[in-house]
Amino acid sequence: DTDIAVSPKHHLQLVLLGDSGVGKSCIVLRFVRGQFDPTSKVTIGASFLSQTIALQDSTTVKFEIWDTAGQERYAALAPLYYRGAAVAVVVYDITSPESFAKAQYWVKELQKHGSPDIVMALVGNKADLDEKREVTTQDGIDCAEKNGMFFIETSAKTADNINQLFEEIAKRLPRPSA
Ligand code: GDP
Ligand code: MG
Numbered sequence: 001d002t003d004i005a006v007s008p009k010h011h012l013q014l015v016l017l018g019d020s021g022v023g024k025s026c027i028v029l030r031f032v033r034g035q036f037d038p039t040s041k042v043t044i045g046a047s048f049l050s051q052t053i054a055l056q057d058s059t060t061v062k063f064e065i066w067d068t069a070g071q072e073r074y075a076a077l078a079p080l081y082y083r084g085a086a087v088a089v090v091v092y093d094i095t096s097p098e099s100f101a102k103a104q105y106w107v108k109e110l111q112k113h114g115s116p117d118i119v120m121a122l123v124g125n126k127a128d129l130d131e132k133r134e135v136t137t138q139d140g141i142d143c144a145e146k147n148g149m150f151f152i153e154t155s156a157k158t159a160d161n162i163n164q165l166f167e168e169i170a171k172r173l174p175r176p177s178a
Contacts, residue, residue: 018091020070026156
């Protein structure tokens with residue numbers, strides 16, 4: 001029955017985690033509004049935005065996105081956002097080894113306390129700053145492979161791979177049974 005294959009709307013709770021300053025809010029803003037604001041404000045607590053995309057098989061996916069604050073003082077709040085999430089996007093900055101180490105901390109945290117069927121993506125952002133790169137693409141690939149994650153490098157500034165990130169996540173999710 002083709003009606004079943006064409007699901008009208010699939011809602012997906014997605015949470016972004018990662019160090020403060022890696023570009024989580026800019027990734028969301030680029031994806032939802034198609035904009036980049038270099039003076040973007042630090043996220044307090046967490047913010048919510050949603051965006052619907054159409055996939056090639058003509059299904060649509062509505063992403064309900066929780067953009068968390070990376071600061072230590074909000075770390076205790078993170079489980080509120082990732083516990084019910086179907087997807088966790090862990091972001092680091094390719095110019096910051098510290099942020100890459102923090103990303104690995106978040107991956108472990110999700111493995112320990114997240115939903116067992118959570119889909120995880122590892123994102124190396126600020127790929128436009130290649131001349132300042134300190135985390136190699138291979139390091140990202142290795143970390144993602146070890147943890148069964150999807151991996152991509154993005155730039156919220158140039159928009160490189162931003163839509164691809166969300167499309168690839170949507171493709172990897174099990175389709176809702178009608
Ligand atoms: P968050 O704390 O993870 O939400 O980080 P923000 O989204 O607030 O971004 C932190 C800083 O990094 C801001 O000054 C952004 O302009 C900058 N930024 C974010 N994404 C990129 C990117 O892809 N490339 C470059 N060059 N700067 C970025
Ligand atoms: Mg933010």
